[in-house]
Amino acid sequence: xxxxxxxxxxxxxxxxxxxxxxxxxxxxxxxxxxxxxxxxxxxxxxxxxxxxxxxxxxxxxxxxxxxxxxxxxxxxxxxxxxxxxxxxxxxxxxxxxxxxxxxxxxxxxxxxxxxxxxxxxxxxxxxxxxxxxxxxxxxxxxxxxxxxxxxxxxxxxxxxxxxxxxxxxxxxxxxxxxxxxxxxxxxxxxxxxxxxxxxxxxxxxxxxxxxxxxxxxxxxxxxxxxxxxxxxxxxxxxxxxxxxxxxxxxxxxx
Amino acid sequence: xxxxxxxxxxxxxxxxxxxxxxxxxxxxxxxxxxxxxxxxxxxxxxxxxxxxxxxxxxxxxxxxxxxxxxxxxxxxxxxxxxxxxxxxxxxxxxxxxxxxxxxxxxxxxxxxxxxxxxxxxxxxxxxxxxxxxxxxxxxxxxxxxxxxxxxxxxxxxxxxxxxxxxxxxxxxxxxxxxxxxxxxxxxxxxxxxxxxxxxxxxxxxxxxxxxxxxxxxxxxxxxxxxxxxxxxxxxxxxxxxxxxxxxxxxxxxx
Numbered sequence: 001x002x003x004x005x006x007x008x009x010x011x012x013x014x015x016x017x018x019x020x021x022x023x024x025x026x027x028x029x030x031x032x033x034x035x036x037x038x039x040x041x042x043x044x045x046x047x048x049x050x051x052x053x054x055x056x057x058x059x060x061x062x063x064x065x066x067x068x069x070x071x072x073x074x075x076x077x078x079x080x081x082x083x084x085x086x087x088x089x090x091x092x093x094x095x096x097x098x099x100x101x102x103x104x105x106x107x108x109x110x111x112x113x114x115x116x117x118x119x120x121x122x123x124x125x126x127x128x129x130x131x132x133x134x135x136x137x138x139x140x141x142x143x144x145x146x147x148x149x150x151x152x153x154x155x156x157x158x159x160x161x162x163x164x165x166x167x168x169x170x171x172x173x174x175x176x177x178x179x180x181x182x183x184x185x186x187x188x189x190x191x192x193x194x195x196x197x198x199x200x201x202x203x204x205x206x207x208x209x210x211x212x213x214x215x216x217x218x219x220x221x222x223x224x225x226x227x228x229x230x231x232x233x234x235x236x237x238x239x240x241x242x243x244x245x246x247x248x249x250x251x252x253x254x
Numbered sequence: 255x256x257x258x259x260x261x262x263x264x265x266x267x268x269x270x271x272x273x274x275x276x277x278x279x280x281x282x283x284x285x286x287x288x289x290x291x292x293x294x295x296x297x298x299x300x301x302x303x304x305x306x307x308x309x310x311x312x313x314x315x316x317x318x319x320x321x322x323x324x325x326x327x328x329x330x331x332x333x334x335x336x337x338x339x340x341x342x343x344x345x346x347x348x349x350x351x352x353x354x355x356x357x358x359x360x361x362x363x364x365x366x367x368x369x370x371x372x373x374x375x376x377x378x379x380x381x382x383x384x385x386x387x388x389x390x391x392x393x394x395x396x397x398x399x400x401x402x403x404x405x406x407x408x409x410x411x412x413x414x415x416x417x418x419x420x421x422x423x424x425x426x427x428x429x430x431x432x433x434x435x436x437x438x439x440x441x442x443x444x445x446x447x448x449x450x451x452x453x454x455x456x457x458x459x460x461x462x463x464x465x466x467x468x469x470x471x472x473x474x475x476x477x478x479x480x481x482x483x484x485x486x487x488x489x490x491x492x493x494x495x496x497x498x499x500x501x502x503x504x505x506x507x508x
Contacts, residue, residue, distance in 0.1 A: 020342070051338055051345035055353070060314055083335045083362045084305055085388045088274070091305035099309070108337045110364045110383055112390035129364060134339045136366035139412050143405065146398040151405060158393050 001125055001168060001193055003103055004075045008044045008219060013243045014250070016077070016195065018226030019048040019066060029062065035229060036069050038236035042243045046070050047195070047224055050080040060099070067101045075103040077195065081129060082119065083108030089118035097124060106173055106195065109155045116162055116170065125193070126170045128159040131185055133175025133198030152181070156188045163192055171195060174213065176204025176223070183212035190215070197224045210249040218250035255379055255422060255447055257357055258329045262298045262473060267497045268504070270331070270449065272480030273302040273320060283316065289483060290323050292490035296497045299358075300324050301449070301478055304334040314353070321355045329357040331449065335383065336373065337362030343372035351378060360427055360449065363409045370416055370424065379447070380424045382413040385439055387429025387452030406435070410442045417446055425449060428467065430458025430477070437466035444469065451478045464503040472504035 008014060017039045021028045036046070048066055053059035067076050078100055082092045096102045096119070104125030107116050119126045131141060131152040141152040156172055163170035171193035174185045185194065194213055198204040206223070213221045223246055232238035262268060271293045275282045290300070302320055307313035321330050332354055336346045350356045350373070358379030361370050373380045385395060385406040395406040410426055417424035425447035428439045439448065448467055452458040460477070467475050477500055486492035 049338075049342060049345075051336075051342045051349070054314070054349040055345035057353070059349075060308070081337045081362075081365075082305075083337050083364070083383075084303075085386070085391075088303060088305045091303075091309035095305070095308040095313075099311070108335075108362050108364050110337070110362050110391075110394055111335075111386050111388060112393045112395070114388055114390045129337075132339070132365050134365060134368055136368045137339075137364075139366045140364055140405070140408060141366070143408055144400040146400055151394070151397065154394060154397055 001171070003123070004045060004125060004193065007074055010073070011042065011044055012247065013042055013044045014219065014221050014223050014246050015042055015239060015243050016045045016047050016222040016224040017043045017229060017239065018079075018197070018224045019046060020052045020226045020230065022052065022230070025056065028056070031230070032066050033069060035235045036066070038234070039229060039239040040071055040074060042236070042239040043074055045075045045077055045222055047077045047079050049226070050078060064100055075125065076101070077104040077106065077125065077127065078102035079106045081106050081108050083110055083115055085111050086114045086118065089115055093119050093121065097121065109158055113158065113162060116159070117166070120162070120166050120169050124169060127173045127193075127195040128155060128170060130156045130159065130172040131174050131178070131181045133177040133204065153184070153188060156185055160189050160192060173197070176206070176209040179205060179208035179212045182209050186213050186215075191220070193220055193222065195222045195224060199223055200225050200228045206245060207249055210246065214250060216251070255425070257377070258299060258379060258447065261328055264327070265296065265298055266501065267296055267298045268473065268475050268477050268500050269296055269493060269497050270299045270301050270476040270478040271297045271483060271493065272333075272451070272478045273300060274306045274480045274484065276306065276484070279310065282310070285484070286316075286320050287323060289489045290320070292488070293483060293493040294325055294328060296490070296493040297328055299329045299331055299476055301331045301333050303480070304332060318354055329379065330355070331358040331360065331379065331381065332356035333360045335360050335362050337364055337369055339365050340368045340372065343369055347373050347375065351375065363412055367412065367416060370413070371420070374416070374420050374423050378423060381427045381447075381449040382409060382424060384410045384413065384426040385428050385432070385435045387431040387458065407438070407442060410439055414443050414446060427451070430460070430463040433459060433462035433466045436463050440467050440469075445474070447474055447476065449476045449478060453477055454479050454482045460499060461503055464500065468504060470505070
């Protein structure tokens with residue numbers, strides 16, 4: 001997480017700029033460039049969502065060019081929610097890191113340790129889905145376990161164990177739509193970084209999320225916003241405003 | 255599942271030919287063409303694995319050409335283990351069906367119903383990961399639930415409910431490495447189709463898997479093999495032999 005920590009300190013920002021491009025091909029390339037150029041001063045990280053690129057002709061090329069446009073000092077998390085094992089996961093890691101040039105990925109824990117560890121390469125970040133922001137996720141993630149807690153707790157424990165065994169680099173994805181769940185995840189994982197979608201368009205409450213999820217050092221959360229910035233008349237101003245809102249609630253400047 | 259059922263009957267086969275291409279670019283294109291041409295008479299379905307294509311330059315183009323080479327009457331399942339929600343899942347569905355031309359996909363249930371249903375479009379098949387063939391999967395899938403059973407049971411129940419509500423088209427992925435688990439999944443989902451990896455290279459026992467997983471009509475399983483066919487001197491002969499081995503244990507010819 002070195003690159004991320006340096007960037008968070010340098011930019012004094014916990015904002016992750018999500019890139020979920022929609023629109024026709026000519027518009028999209030131009031808008032991606034605009035959003036990156038206008039927001040990068042305020043971004044702790046960028047998070048392109050793989051699905052929104054694959055659904056276009058030449059989407060992999062566009063994704064690569066998008067990542068190349070992002071300044072080298074800012075980490076890029078490829079949101080692919082990869083979820084396959086061992087040998088197959090190695091191929092996804094090669095795609096994300098070597099072909100696309102990402103610094104990190106999101107992964108799905110359903111297939112266990114060997115769906116996570118192949119992505120935890122030196123200098124790379126892995127965010128494991130624990131508690132996601134969509135309501136229907138409750139049918140699996142909230143299921144109660146005989147040993148206590150829910151499945152999302154179990155995913156968080158697996159991720160923490162792997163992070164400790166691996167010497168860092170493994171964080172969680174924790175949706176902002178339920179601040180209580182954010183607090184619970186923080187209690188289970190006091191040190192790990194959380195990538196937090198769901199503020200803004202999905203209705204998550206920023207202040208409650210920060211209160212529940214920030215570490216005592218005022219850090220440890222990456223607050224992702226995609227649509228709000230994509231649709232803003234001035235994406236730079238919107239990003240700056242978000243960073244200010246977030247920093248207002250950070251107990252200590254990092 | 256109409257296209258699959260017709261194909262299974264026509265070819266008298268439950269063999270799914272997995273395409274996990276390895277090797278340098280020139281070799282791979284040639285070998286993919288060979289494997290498809292030599293095995294298609296024996297194939298109930300083909301299953302290209304997305305990771306093995308994305309990890310190459312121009313992998314999406316190769317995947318598309320691969321799918322185009324497969325005869326129209328044989329269903330193609332894109333093994334992407336997609337696991338994202340709603341709007342994002344729609345983009346993956348567009349990729350799999352419109353850009354690649356697949357007839358079905360594999361999906362990950364961790365994010366719940368809205369990570370599954372966007373793929374269940376008319377005429378398309380969705381195979382939901384329930385019990386996978388890798389050992390480390392136990393850390394999540396075998397976790398015991400207070401309501402009884404394990405997480406993989408819960409995933410199977412979710413998939414069955416969605417299949418019933420949706421009028422069909424939703425099956426399961428059930429690994430062959432544990433025949434007892436195959437039987438358990440069959441008890442929970444008496445009617446659904448199972449896509450079954452793990453026979454062969456991963457050590458699953460074919461006979462025990464068929465005994466535990468076949469429906470009384472001698473059908474309902476797609477037995478996937480990838481490496482054995484890819485590495486065979488004569489992929490056609492190897493596929494024919496597998497089909498004969500499988501059919502030996504089917505109580506009734508379909």
